[in-house]
Each structure stands twice: as structure tokens, then as C-alpha cells.
Amino acid sequence: MEGQFDRLKNPLEQAGYLEFRGTHIYAVLHGAAEPVARVLLVGPFASERHFSYLPWVRWARFLAARRIEALRFDYRGVGESTGTFEDMSFGDWHEDTGFLAGWLRSRSPGTPLILHGLELGALLAGRLFANGVGDALLSWSAPKNANEVLRRPLSRHVFKSVYERKPLSEYARELEAGRPLEVEGHQWTSRLWRESLQFEAAPVEGDEIGAARCAGRPVKQVKLDGGPAALLKGSAMGYVVSQNLDLSDLFTENFEWLVQALGLPQGRLQ
Amino acid sequence: MTEAIESRQVITVAAGGVRLRGTYHKPQGEASDSSADLGERKRIGIIFLTWVLPRAGNGDSAVYWAESLAKCGYLAFRFDLPGLGDSDGDLATPGIDVETGAYGSALSEIANQLVERFHLGAVIVAGNCAGAVTALYAAAANEWIEGLILLDPYFHLQQDSPAQKVLLHWHVRVIKLAGDRFAQSKPGDIAVKLLSRFRGIYHRLSQKPLLVRRKTLPSIANLPLIRCWKQLAARRVRMLVLRSPSSTPRIGEFDYLGFLQPSSNSDDRIIIKLIERATHAFAESHGKEAVRTNAAQWLSAYFPLTRCAETRDNRRHLPTITEGILGAVTNVH
Numbered sequence: 001m002e003g004q005f006d007r008l009k010n011p012l013e014q015a016g017y018l019e020f021r022g023t024h025i026y027a028v029l030h031g032a033a034e035p036v037a038r039v040l041l042v043g044p045f046a047s048e049r050h051f052s053y054l055p056w057v058r059w060a061r062f063l064a065a066r067r068i069e070a071l072r073f074d075y076r077g078v079g080e081s082t083g084t085f086e087d088m089s090f091g092d093w094h095e096d097t098g099f100l101a102g103w104l105r106s107r108s109p110g111t112p113l114i115l116h117g118l119e120l121g122a123l124l125a126g127r128l129f130a131n132g133v134g135d136a137l138l139s140w141s142a143p144k145n146a147n148e149v150l151r152r153p154l155s156r157h158v159f160k161s162v163y164e165r166k167p168l169s170e171y172a173r174e175l176e177a178g179r180p181l182e183v184e185g186h187q188w189t190s191r192l193w194r195e196s197l198q199f200e201a202a203p204v205e206g207d208e209i210g211a212a213r214c215a216g217r218p219v220k221q222v223k224l225d226g227g228p229a230a231l232l233k234g235s236a237m238g239y240v241v242s243q244n245l246d247l248s249d250l251f252t253e254n255f256e257w258l259v260q261a262l263g264l265p266q267g268r269l270q
Numbered sequence: 271m272t273e274a275i276e277s278r279q280v281i282t283v284a285a286g287g288v289r290l291r292g293t294y295h296k297p298q299g300e301a302s303d304s305s306a307d308l309g310e311r312k313r314i315g316i317i318f319l320t321w322v323l324p325r326a327g328n329g330d331s332a333v334y335w336a337e338s339l340a341k342c343g344y345l346a347f348r349f350d351l352p353g354l355g356d357s358d359g360d361l362a363t364p365g366i367d368v369e370t371g372a373y374g375s376a377l378s379e380i381a382n383q384l385v386e387r388f389h390l391g392a393v394i395v396a397g398n399c400a401g402a403v404t405a406l407y408a409a410a411a412n413e414w415i416e417g418l419i420l421l422d423p424y425f426h427l428q429q430d431s432p433a434q435k436v437l438l439h440w441h442v443r444v445i446k447l448a449g450d451r452f453a454q455s456k457p458g459d460i461a462v463k464l465l466s467r468f469r470g471i472y473h474r475l476s477q478k479p480l481l482v483r484r485k486t487l488p489s490i491a492n493l494p495l496i497r498c499w500k501q502l503a504a505r506r507v508r509m510l511v512l513r514s515p516s517s518t519p520r521i522g523e524f525d526y527l528g529f530l531q532p533s534s535n536s537d538d539r540i541i542i543k544l545i546e547r548a549t550h551a552f553a554e555s556h557g558k559e560a561v562r563t564n565a566a567q568w569l570s571a572y573f574p575l576t577r578c579a580e581t582r583d584n585r586r587h588l589p590t591i592t593e594g595i596l597g598a599v600t601n602v603h
Contacts (some may be wrong), residue, residue, distance in 0.1 A: 016271035081327040185329010185553035
């Protein structure tokens, strides 16, 4: 059970800020002594952040306990990072990802670097990987484009604002027409919406789902559509479904893939 | 990687042997750490609890509130409780046992450590929903906690009934239908409009204050929590309760705050205010701003600082502000 791993207090777990373009990115490094690999965890969009936060932390701890050092972070303008959400764009968050991948790589250039994204994070990590950054790519629930990412919180907004009697298509039209919209506490600009329509996932060679390769480097895409893993996305109503999801199967399977794909030495850090 | 930047700092405390992570928002103009600028004023710390959500809160609302109050000179803190957010620890049970005060002791320990480390003269705790419940338990056990800002607290025990599960299941299905594919079609438009009509009628019919029960506590009442409330009222702990329309009792429901307030509010130490149009999360800009304004005014009136320009200004106008807040009691349904 993954709960057992939570009890390990990792003295190498460190939270802090990294300065980037005049703002501060909040990041948590789940360190490992003598790591065999490093992984950058690229998280979901702002509105989805709290659904998967705890499983994301547990996954980082799971990996660190197995000698894969993990770095997770908040995008600029989101969560613990500084900056203003409405000033940001998908391009900015892509830059954040690149900056942190570089920072993580610089800790030990000889150690394999894995990019691992969830939802929006999968899109950003995939684009970065296609640009030649990283030695392996693991994608969970990757969207085809950033607009797909925005539609989920927007559909929740439709329901919560049911008194406004507007369907999703009308909100979309308003955003396209240049009117900003507040969705779940974040101010969406028309610029963000329009950018989302153009911000596409990078193509990956091989099967759409499952193991593939990109320029000879291993890629794994996981859909998260069934079982407890599907709950990582939260409920359709916008509630955190469970704090205690048992994702041990998902974690174990993906860890084993990383070990096999990169030829890593197995063994848990004691 | 640095733990401290100009306006904030990542901090850790140990509670029950578990490392808890939080963010400290430095009061405006104060240097970096706890030992600086003690001065002669009473230093007041405010702890924000977002409960199961990461400490930034829904829509990063807690960040907004903490930053705003730090600008007024208060020391603002946001913490992840054990097993949640970035904190260590384990969630002991699949369901979180908040209603029995399971996390009250952790919060109380956080308050004690902040008092010592930051030389605080008093602590205020602000919590939403289950965070408010935890705040009540902690305050009952900790005399440093002199004030509470409670957003949509609840006083009943949660009970999962099969009927509720069925309702929830259909609720989810309706939202899924309202999502991408269906909502973009003509039938989807009509369904959304019909649904909104039905919900509007239900809400109008169900919000009849005269039909709300106020006299005898129901069997699902959380009696230990109600005892905490009474104990705090007797100790004259100040409380600001902000309610969203979604938490106001409906026909046949019991009005806990209506029941608790008259018996314990002889000197207006407990202020209850309805925030119209706010959601339960208070995360949208209207709710966020209402919490900020009411909290700042209430703090300024009852826990004033001497240094902050905004606070000084508020104190000059203290009667107006107090009247404004007290007048709001009449908004309670």
C-alpha cells in the first residue's frame, strides 16, 4: 500500500523558490542519495491542481524512495509561485518547464533526466521532449491541445453557474470575442483561450497509447481513464474525490517501465 | 533553491513528530525572520487552513487573503495539515475524521510553535468548512488562539445515506452531460436552461427562514463541536462567521448558527454575516474580496496593529467599521 511509503520522512525533501524572469517558482525537490535518475514532474492546469496534488506528492516520494530524484513545481502565477495568473500564457508555462528541466539536469548532467507530465503537464513535457530535452517521457492523460485542458474546468463552470443559463459554447464564444471569464477563482483572459486553440501536443512516433519512441528515446503514454487513477482528475463536479486513493498499481507499473526503459539499477533506497 | 524571498518564506514546524510545511507571509516592511522588529506592539499571527486542499486554497484564495493581511502588518501563515499537501504524515483513515477534532491538536501545536518562534501575542485562525471545524477544536484547547474567522462552518455529523449516493451519482452524470459534447448541441442548450429553471425554483422555495428549525438540536448534531463553541463563547473568544448562501439552512433543516448565536453573543463577540453571491469555497473574486474586506475590518476593529497605514486609518473610523460589521448580523437567515 502506498500509505506505507508516506511514513518515510525524507530528510532530503526540500521546498523553496527558484527565481525565473523576475518571479519565483515554488518547487519541492524530493531528493535521493546517489540518485540513478532524475524526474521533472510537470503538473496539471491551475484549476485541476488540487485534485491530484496529494497523489502527485506521493508519487514524488515513491520515486525518491527508489533513488529517482523528483522535482515538482507550481507554474508562475499559480499556487505557491509568485506572479499573476492572468498575465501568464501556455508559452510562459512551457518556459517554466524548460527552465526547471535545465535546473534539474544541471544537478548531475550524467544522470538520465525523465520528463513526466500530467494533463497540461503532459502537453508541456511532450513539447519539451520533442525539442530534444530529456532521456525519457512519461505522459499521464495527455491532451491533444491546451483547449482540451480548459474545457474541463469550463464545463464545471457551466454547471456551477447554471443560473446564468448559458451553455459551454456561449462562454467559449464570449472568450473568443475578447471577454475575460472567471473560472473557479482564476481569471481567464481571451488571450489564454485563443492561445489554447493553437497550443498543440507534439507528435509522438509509434502507438498513440502505450510505449513509443521519440528520436530513439523511450516514451510511455497512459490514459488514466479507468480505476482509481481516473480519480486523479477529481470529480466532474469539481470536488476532490478521495484523499486516500490507492495508486500503488499505477505507481509500480510506471516505475517499472522507467527502470526498464532507461536500464536503471533496481533497488530501494534505505 | 531558496526558502525565503522578499515577501514570503517556506517554513516547517513539527507537530506530533511529523514535519508540517507552510508558507509565512511577512508583514509589509518587516525584515526576514522571527527575531526582527519586535517593537512594542503586539504581534498577531493569522493561520489560514484550507483543510484537504493544498494550502494555497481553492483558486489560490488563501494566498490572496494571506498576502493582503500581511500588507496590513499581520503575520500570515498557511499550513498543510499532517498527511495533506506538502506536509509529511499519513492520513490514518480513508474518511477524514475532522468532525471529532482529529486535527485540532496539530493545529494547536502549530499555533504554539508560531507563538514561540515569531514572538506572537495572539493567534487568529481562519478556516473554511472542515477547516473552520478544526479551528474551533484547536481554539478550545489553546488560549493563544484569541480569534476565529470561520467560513461556512458546519455543526452536523456527515452521514452517507444510499439516497444521497444516488443523488450524487446523478448530479455527476448531469454535469458530464453539461460538458463538452452535449452542451454544444441544441438539446444541450435547452437542457441547461431547463435545469437552471428547476434549480432556481427549488432555491426560492427552500429558502424560507420561518420554516427553518431552531429550537431542538437534531440527532446528527455534532455535540462535542457545539460544546467547543459554547466554551469559546464563555471564554469570550471573538469570532467572525462568514456564510455563503449555499450554507444557509433550507426548509426542514436546522439552523445551528441561529441556535448558537443568541445564547452566546451578549456583547457582540460573535459576528455572523451572509456574503451574498459567494460560493462555498469563497474562491471567486466576489467571495474572495468579501472575505478579505470583512476580515481586515474585523481584525482592525478587534485586533488592531499600530503600524500599518491601512489599520491606522481603520482605527480612526472604528465606530463606522464596527457598525458596518455588526449591522451585518441582521443578514443572517
